[in-house]
Amino acid sequence: MTKFERLKKRSQFLHDLRAFFYERAVIEVDTPILSQAATPDLHLRSLRTTLQIPGEGLKDYYLHTSPEYPMKRLLCEGVEDCFYLGKVFRDSDLSPRHQIEFSMLEWYRLGFDLQQLIDEVVALIQARLSGSETLCDDVEQLTYRETFTKYAQIDDICSATAANCREVLLIHKVPEIVGVELDDKVLWEQLVLTEVIEPQLGKSGICVINDFPARDAALARVSTDNPQCAQRFEVFVKGMELANGYYELADANEYRQRFEASLAMRKEQGLPPVVLDENLLADLEQKGLPDCSGVALGVDRLFALQQGLEDISEGIAFGIKDA
Amino acid sequence: MATVSTNEFKNGLKFLMDGQPCTITDNTIVQPGKGQAFNRVKYRNLITGRVLEKTFKSGEKVEAADVMDTELQYLYNDGEFWHFMDAESFEQYQASEAAVADISKFLVEQDMCVVTLWNGDPISVTPPKQVTLEVVDTDPGLKGDTAGTGGKPATLSTGAVVQVPLFVQIGEMVIVNTEKGEYVSRAK
Numbered sequence: 001m002t003k004f005e006r007l008k009k010r011s012q013f014l015h016d017l018r019a020f021f022y023e024r025a026v027i028e029v030d031t032p033i034l035s036q037a038a039t040p041d042l043h044l045r046s047l048r049t050t051l052q053i054p055g056e057g058l059k060d061y062y063l064h065t066s067p068e069y070p071m072k073r074l075l076c077e078g079v080e081d082c083f084y085l086g087k088v089f090r091d092s093d094l095s096p097r098h099q100i101e102f103s104m105l106e107w108y109r110l111g112f113d114l115q116q117l118i119d120e121v122v123a124l125i126q127a128r129l130s131g132s133e134t135l136c137d138d139v140e141q142l143t144y145r146e147t148f149t150k151y152a153q154i155d156d157i158c159s160a161t162a163a164n165c166r167e168v169l170l171i172h173k174v175p176e177i178v179g180v181e182l183d184d185k186v187l188w189e190q191l192v193l194t195e196v197i198e199p200q201l202g203k204s205g206i207c208v209i210n211d212f213p214a215r216d217a218a219l220a221r222v223s224t225d226n227p228q229c230a231q232r233f234e235v236f237v238k239g240m241e242l243a244n245g246y247y248e249l250a251d252a253n254e255y256r257q258r259f260e261a262s263l264a265m266r267k268e269q270g271l272p273p274v275v276l277d278e279n280l281l282a283d284l285e286q287k288g289l290p291d292c293s294g295v296a297l298g299v300d301r302l303f304a305l306q307q308g309l310e311d312i313s314e315g316i317a318f319g320i321k322d323a
Numbered sequence: 324m325a326t327v328s329t330n331e332f333k334n335g336l337k338f339l340m341d342g343q344p345c346t347i348t349d350n351t352i353v354q355p356g357k358g359q360a361f362n363r364v365k366y367r368n369l370i371t372g373r374v375l376e377k378t379f380k381s382g383e384k385v386e387a388a389d390v391m392d393t394e395l396q397y398l399y400n401d402g403e404f405w406h407f408m409d410a411e412s413f414e415q416y417q418a419s420e421a422a423v424a425d426i427s428k429f430l431v432e433q434d435m436c437v438v439t440l441w442n443g444d445p446i447s448v449t450p451p452k453q454v455t456l457e458v459v460d461t462d463p464g465l466k467g468d469t470a471g472t473g474g475k476p477a478t479l480s481t482g483a484v485v486q487v488p489l490f491v492q493i494g495e496m497v498i499v500n501t502e503k504g505e506y507v508s509r510a511k
Contacts, residue, residue, distance in 0.1 A: 043358060092330070093354045175363075179380030187380070190358045195378070216357050244356065 006307070010315060013128065013303050017085060017105060020124055026081040026107060031070035033087065037277035038062035039069075040262035041218065045091035046274065047100075062274070063089040066296055067106050068219070069280045072248070075108055075290055076283040083107035085299065096311040097240060100320050103299035110292045114231050114247045117293040118208055121235055121243050125206055125302065134238060134305045138205030144212050144229075151197040158213075158228065162188045172196045186215070201236035209234050219258065220246030235297075237305055245295030252285035326384040329362045337369075337390035340377075344369045344388040344441045352381070369439060369446055370421070388441065395438045397430050397450075405430065407438055407445065418445035426450050428483035429501040450501045455510045456480050458495050461487065477506075 001009075018028065036059070038046035047063040064070075067084040074082060088104045109117055122139055129136040142150065148157040152168050165188035169177070174195045180187045201207040210233040214222050217230035231247035249255060259276050266273060283289075300312040313319030327338055332350045339345070349365035360381040367374050369390065379385075395407035395416060404417035405427065416438065422445045423430065429450045430436070437449040461477035477487040477497070485499055487506045496510035 043354070043356065043360070093352065095352045095354070098352070098354060175376035175378055177361075177378045177380070179383035187359055190355065191361075191378075194353055194355055194358075194361070218357065241356065 006315065007317065009307060010303060013306065014085065014299075016128060017124070017299070020127060021083045021107065024081070026083050026109070027079075029067075029071060029074055029079065029082045029084055030086060031064075031067045031074070031084055033064055033089075034061040035064055035069070035277070036061055036275060037069070037279070038274040039065050040259050040266060040274050040276060041065075042262055042265050042269070042271070045093075047089045047091050065090050066104060068294070068296070069277045071106065071108055071294070072289055073280055073283045075110070075292060076287040078287075081107070081109050094320065096313075097301060099300065099313060099316070101323070102312070103316075104296055105299050106294065106296040108248070108292050108294040110290050112293040114210065114233060114245070114293055117245050117247075117295055118210070118233055118235075121245065121295055121297065122206055122208065124297075125235065125237065125242065128302055128306055129237070132306045133308045135204050136206055136237065139208065140202075140205060141208040141210065144209055147197055147201075147209050148192070151200045152192050154192070157189060157192075160189075161185065165189050165192045168192050168196060198236065198241070199239040202238050202240070205237075207236040209236070217249075217258075218246065219249045219255070221249050240301055240305070241298070242301055242305075243295050243297040245293060247293045248289060250284070250289040250291065252281060252288075255284055256281055325387040327387045328384050329379045329381050332362055332364060332379075337388040338366075339386040339388045340366065340368070340375075343371075344390045344446065345375075346390070348374065353378075369441065389443075390439060390441050390446075392437050392439050394435050397432060397434050397436050397448075399432060400427075400430070405448070407436065407448075410435070416440070416443075416445050418448055422446050423448050426501060428479075428481045429454050429456075429499065429504075430481065431456065452501060453498050453507060454501055455496050455498050456483065458487070458491060458493050458497060461491060461493055463492070474506075 044065045046065055048060050049063065051059050051061050053059050066088050071082060071084060084106045086103065087101055089101050091100055094100055126136045145157055148154040154160050154164060154168060162183050162185040169191060177191060211229040212232045214228055214230050217232060220230045220232040223229040223231055233245050234241055235243040263273060300316055303315045304312045307315055309315050327336065332347055334347055334350065336347045337344055345366040345368050347364055347366045351363040353361045353363055362379045362381055364379060365374060365376050396410050398406040398408055404419060405423050407416045407418060426448060431454050434451055434454060438445045439447045456479040458477045459480050462475050473489055474486040475489055476484050477491060478484050485504060485506050487497060491497060491509065498507040498510050499505065500507050
């Protein structure tokens with residue numbers, strides 16, 4: 001396939017993604033890429049650039065890592081169901097599955113609980129993958145705990161020890177891990193997930209994992225009936241994470257607490273501080289976020305699955321190294 | 324000793340692992356989005372040639388290895404060591420049997436070779452892609468068979484044995500591909 005032919009497919013693909021939402025009366029919002037604030041998330045690196053604002057001189061702005069904050073502000077202001085389809089930026093992530101600049105599809109649905117949103121995500125993925133080489137008819141939905149039981153033979157990951165996790169890595173012949181403390185349960189658990197479990201997920205269809213541990217809640221609500229669990233899900237196809245959704249946290253104080261906790265962790269780990277989004281915090285406090293669920297989906301990854309590409313850069317106009 | 328952090332990892336980077344020099348052949352970053360990043364690394368031990376895999380927590384450091392490839396002229400073999408010389412500085416280097424193991428039979432005096440030095444000592448030698456060697460022994464074969472169908476083993480001046488076409492005779496010079504250890508053509 002020539003590049004022109006591939007880009008025609010991509011053009012149609014982007015059109016189809018938008019059409020999916022137009023049919024459902026979800027409007028497109030093209031929120032700003034530049035912001036005075038950035039996510040304090042420990043694992044995301046925001047790019048920064050300097051703006052010359054007349055009358056104010058030079059000022060640093062961040063490029064967004066997702067449109068989450070401005071979209072939530074729009075929801076606070078009374079905008080209803082909406083989606084963003086466009087570029088986001090995450091520094092230093094570059095691999096066959098990552099580009100530093102990549103396309104994200106993020107959408108919010110008012111009044112949706114997590115399961116309703118999961119069903120919509122699955123429908124969107126199936127619509128785009130049906131007819132391609134990637135299998136998507138079968139849907140498997142598991143809790144985080146069930147996933148460990150089924151794919152790593154760990155009965156209860158919550159009570160499992162770091163040693164249990166290391167043993168599973170050994171059994172599955174995972175190459176030696178360098179730099180992780182023997183008793184760092186959280187990291188060994190993450191490694192079981194990424195090195196043992198994830199490659200097995202979504203081999204013959206779509207795999208949805210929900211009920212993540214509360215420590216991975218990010219900005220998802222913690223379950224009222226089970227404070228150990230976050231109302232967060234992830235979707236996998238062919239071992240690749242495609243989407244990540246929350247039943248959205250609404251409590252403004254809780255937002256600030258989680259942001260402050262992330263900032264403290266950043267400091268502890270020697271990471272640079274970031275400016276918190278006070279506009280978002282003010283809107284959450286004064287106007288309030290309506291009851292909603294939201295999800296972000298990797299557009300370049302979904303397109304790569306549809307087209308049978310090994311590296312997402314093959315499906316875009318120019319990868320970062322050619323840009 | 325200089326260290327290298329995982330965020331400087333790239334193909335071809337030389338580092339020390341378990342005291343031996345290695346080169347990275349594949350470096351994939353695993354970034355789960357909600358967790359710690361890791362580097363999945365495949366590397367080749369430059370002494371044993373073995374390819375190994377390890378996964379490094381991002382931010383970990385390894386010791387840099389003083390390894391460099393340099394073009395040297397092959398001089399001679401004294402029975403124990405293979406001697407090379409830098410054609411500009413005339414500095415001489417001696418390589419042990421381990422360093423030339425697989426390719427010693429393709430070393431031709433005066434040929435320029437790529438020699439990998441670790442702390443100044445040769446650890447591996449790559450001869451030119453093609454070398455010209457004399458046939459010292461082979462079945463006479465049928466005279467007049469110039470079609471080149473079929474083949475026969477021929478022993479070359481360095482001791483290497485390669486398959487050659489039937490028409491190749493003792494005393495002729497032949498060109499050999501050193502990567503595959505295969506006959507290419509007769510030398511003019």
